[in-house]
Amino acid sequence: MHYGSPLVDEMIAMMFTHPNLYVDVPCNNWSFPRAQFHDALKRMVDAGFIKRIMFGSDQMYWPGAIGEAIKSIETAPFLDDSQKRDILDNNAARFLRLSDAEIAKDHRQ
Numbered sequence: 001m002h003y004g005s006p007l008v009d010e011m012i013a014m015m016f017t018h019p020n021l022y023v024d025v026p027c028n029n030w031s032f033p034r035a036q037f038h039d040a041l042k043r044m045v046d047a048g049f050i051k052r053i054m055f056g057s058d059q060m061y062w063p064g065a066i067g068e069a070i071k072s073i074e075t076a077p078f079l080d081d082s083q084k085r086d087i088l089d090n091n092a093a094r095f096l097r098l099s100d101a102e103i104a105k106d107h108r109q
Contacts, residue, residue, distance in 0.1 A: 003028065003053070008040045012047045022095055023049075025087070026056030030068040034075070042078050050083050054092045 003011050003023040015021050023044065028037050044053055057069040073079070073087050093103050 005040060008043055012044060015049050015052060022052045022054055024054045024056040026058030029072040030065045034072060037072055038076050041076060050086055051091060053087050054095060055088045
């Protein structure tokens with residue numbers, strides 16, 4: 001949860017040790033300074049874990065934070081479009097074992 005922030009190095013070590021461990025990036029993606037969040041995210045991506053990072057907003061009271069959270073992924077200069085889609089969508093779908101039909105239904109909405 002929250003990629004173990006501020007213990008990013010420790011989280012990376014745990015992800016090396018536990019291949020089924022995924023992280024999410026909520027709260028930090030909108031509440032931290034963008035450069036700080038991007039630095040931590042880039043460290044996890046550079047360590048080879050792009051397929052195990054999931055989006056989250058951790059938002060229950062301020063809906064505007066969801067847009068800011070998405071923007072924090074979309075503006076990461078070190079991510080390509082495929083990596084952004086993995087974080088925002090594909091990794092969670094795989095983690096949740098959604099069927100192609102379930103994914104397609106969600107994308108139509």
